[in-house]
Amino acid sequence: MKILVCIKQVPDMESRFKPDSAGVWFSETDLAFRMNEYDEYAVEQAVRLKEQLGGEPELTVLSIGPDRVVEAMKKALAMGCDRGVQVQDPSVHLKDPWQIASIIAEFAGREKFDLIFTGLQSQDRGSAQVGVAVAEIINYACATTVVAFEYADGVVTVKRELEGGTKGIVQLRTPALVTCQLGLNVPRYPTLPNIMKAKKKEILVLPVAELLHEEARAVTASFYPRAKKGSGIVLEGDVGDQVEKLLGILKEKTTVLR
Amino acid sequence: MNFELSQDHKVLQDSVRDFVVKEIKPLAMQTDEEHMIPDALVAKMGEMGLLGSYLPEEYGGAGMDMLSYAIVVEEVSKACGSSGVLISAHTSLASGPIYSFGTEAQKRKWLPALNSGKIIGCFLLTEPDAGSDCGAITTSFRRDGDEYVINGSKIFITNGGYLGTGVVFATSDKSLKHKGVSAFIIDLKSTGVVILKNEKKLGIRGSYTTAFALDNVRIPAENLLGVEGQGFKIAMDTLNGGRIGIASQALGIAEGAFELALAYSKERKQFGAPICDLQAIQFKLADMYAKIETAKLMTYKAACLKDAKKSYTMESALCKMLASEAATFVTKEAIQIHGGYGFICDYEVERMFRDAKITEIYEGTNEVQRVVISKLLLA
Numbered sequence: 001m002k003i004l005v006c007i008k009q010v011p012d013m014e015s016r017f018k019p020d021s022a023g024v025w026f027s028e029t030d031l032a033f034r035m036n037e038y039d040e041y042a043v044e045q046a047v048r049l050k051e052q053l054g055g056e057p058e059l060t061v062l063s064i065g066p067d068r069v070v071e072a073m074k075k076a077l078a079m080g081c082d083r084g085v086q087v088q089d090p091s092v093h094l095k096d097p098w099q100i101a102s103i104i105a106e107f108a109g110r111e112k113f114d115l116i117f118t119g120l121q122s123q124d125r126g127s128a129q130v131g132v133a134v135a136e137i138i139n140y141a142c143a144t145t146v147v148a149f150e151y152a153d154g155v156v157t158v159k160r161e162l163e164g165g166t167k168g169i170v171q172l173r174t175p176a177l178v179t180c181q182l183g184l185n186v187p188r189y190p191t192l193p194n195i196m197k198a199k200k201k202e203i204l205v206l207p208v209a210e211l212l213h214e215e216a217r218a219v220t221a222s223f224y225p226r227a228k229k230g231s232g233i234v235l236e237g238d239v240g241d242q243v244e245k246l247l248g249i250l251k252e253k254t255t256v257l258r
Numbered sequence: 259m260n261f262e263l264s265q266d267h268k269v270l271q272d273s274v275r276d277f278v279v280k281e282i283k284p285l286a287m288q289t290d291e292e293h294m295i296p297d298a299l300v301a302k303m304g305e306m307g308l309l310g311s312y313l314p315e316e317y318g319g320a321g322m323d324m325l326s327y328a329i330v331v332e333e334v335s336k337a338c339g340s341s342g343v344l345i346s347a348h349t350s351l352a353s354g355p356i357y358s359f360g361t362e363a364q365k366r367k368w369l370p371a372l373n374s375g376k377i378i379g380c381f382l383l384t385e386p387d388a389g390s391d392c393g394a395i396t397t398s399f400r401r402d403g404d405e406y407v408i409n410g411s412k413i414f415i416t417n418g419g420y421l422g423t424g425v426v427f428a429t430s431d432k433s434l435k436h437k438g439v440s441a442f443i444i445d446l447k448s449t450g451v452v453i454l455k456n457e458k459k460l461g462i463r464g465s466y467t468t469a470f471a472l473d474n475v476r477i478p479a480e481n482l483l484g485v486e487g488q489g490f491k492i493a494m495d496t497l498n499g500g501r502i503g504i505a506s507q508a509l510g511i512a513e514g515a516f517e518l519a520l521a522y523s524k525e526r527k528q529f530g531a532p533i534c535d536l537q538a539i540q541f542k543l544a545d546m547y548a549k550i551e552t553a554k555l556m557t558y559k560a561a562c563l564k565d566a567k568k569s570y571t572m573e574s575a576l577c578k579m580l581a582s583e584a585a586t587f588v589t590k591e592a593i594q595i596h597g598g599y600g601f602i603c604d605y606e607v608e609r610m611f612r613d614a615k616i617t618e619i620y621e622g623t624n625e626v627q628r629v630v631i632s633k634l635l636l637a
Binding site: 034068070071074075078189190191192193194195196198199 | 265266268269270272273276277305306307308310311315319320321322326330
């Protein structure tokens with residue numbers, strides 16, 4: 001069995017984001033990077049499946065980006081993945097989700113994986129398109145927003161989280177792709193001995209030009225921080241006046257009274 | 259010259275940080291109040307590999323380098339100084355000398371349990387009348403057939419309360435001063451080892467500081483570490499490396515307090531604005547950060563020199579001195595920035611202030627560090 005886990009390295013969400021000089025993405029200066037949270041659930045689930053199957057499946061972790069993404073891959077390797085593939089691309093931030101999906105699909109199409117795990121979405125761009133687009137391009141069954149996962153005899157059974165806490169159970173025959181949501185599992189810590197073992201694992205580097213044959217279908221026109229919060233409104237006058245004003249604001253600016 | 263951590267060190271730092279934030283930080287206050295690191299947490303630190311970071315894989319360690327060890331102790335100490343010193347004393351002072359001076363058989367026998375954290379290690383050198391002057395120890399040993407018999411008392415033994423594996427120092431003849439000292443590996447569950455007390459302390463309360471009586475303790479002759487009379491060298495060499503661990507602990511405490519003070523200065527409003535808008539607070543933050551960065555550079559430098567197998571005696575003394583003085587300075591200022599709240603036990607800076615002080619004292623007082631530094635300058 002061959003399993004692929006796709007991960008993205010994203011800035012630590014506690015960073016202060018500033019637009020870059022081109023105004024289409026954030027400036028990376030002084031940012032600390034780590035593995036996208038949803039991708040950690042994907043890695044953990046893939047490693048658990050490998051353990052369930054007695055270590056037989058080969059687990060490949062793939063990431064697209066500049067050399068710093070190797071740090072996130074090394075973490076995945078220390079958690080239990082077998083080999084890494086870095087699609088080297090210094091300007092990954094300028095690719096749209098379609099291009100990213102095309103790159104992964106090109107690689108996955110060659111390798112014929114039985115199962116692909118991705119995060120539900122990335123914490124920085126948050127399009128939630130890449131996983132489903134990969135499945136579509138290579139014609140895999142796909143389930144999104146997965147909060148529970150089981151595998152037996154070529155059949156994947158997942159629990160999906162729907163709106164308002166409703167759950168759905170979905171069965172897919174492999175080859176399949178699932179996108180992982182918070183609550184699926186608690187990712188393990190890479191232990192020190194496993195971090196050392198990860199150093200010896202293979203990381204294949206592929207130039208992005210070798211895998212990308214698609215034009216972008218969407219481009220970011222501009223990128224700007226949220227407007228500074230106003231100082232709030234202080235209602236004055238007697239209580240009756242204040243209630244009137246408050247009702248007016250709630251009707252006009254919110255949906256609570258509609 | 260390159261001041262950036264390697265990718266592998268960053269992966270380690272990130273992983274340990276994650277573990278610390280989720281597993282150690284939530285228990286730091288409890289550890290202080292109950293004068294004990296929960297056993298389950300010690301076990302988790304062992305599973306994580308934090309207790310055998312730089313010992314080789316063939317003896318159950320992680321096989322990392324000294325810089326990795328410094329990063330581990332630093333990250334842990336940001337949240338909990340007691341857990342930091344547990345790791346430091348265990349690794350540098352027990353596993354360290356057994357690895358450096360032990361025979362192959364001794365390493366195979368003792369190190370795997372230490373490196374996995376199943377057994378916690380300690381270093382029994384200090385006595386009531388022999389602290390900095392460790393050539394003055396009076397705990398005695400004599401050979402009796404296939405055994406050594408040890409008598410005396412030891413105090414201020416970090417991790418002693420776990421009754422694990424110790425490296426104990428004793429003399430054949432106290433008039434020989436440091437030339438009479440030998441080192442032995444001791445199983446603290448042996449007959450004749452008596453805990454007199456676990457001390458109550460100003461800080462690092464979660465760490466055991468134990469006083470022992472050693473009453474006709476018989477240990478197998480094969481437990482002699484190195485050769486007879488080599489004890490003083492073993493002690494000095496061990497403390498040399500240990501200083502990097504204590505510097506890392508002090509550095510972590512300082513960084514932990516700084517992070518809290520910086521965040522608080524942005525939240526706390528007085529006179530209609532956050533107090534970080536006041537130059538009086540800004541200058542404090544600048545001074546705190548400068549001391550932290552200086553200490554960090556020297557600590558990492560000492561670790562890198564040890565990794566490169568170069569002389570690091572000067573740098574280990576410097577980093578221990580700089581980092582511990584950074585820790586006491588930064589924690590004091592962190593309380594000042596917190597104002598009255600900083601003096602309250604519910605605020606972590608209060609604990610960090612208490613935890614910091616010992617780093618100026620143990621594993622060579624800062625006065626001893628200055629002796630080491632000036633001796634090297636004038637040699």
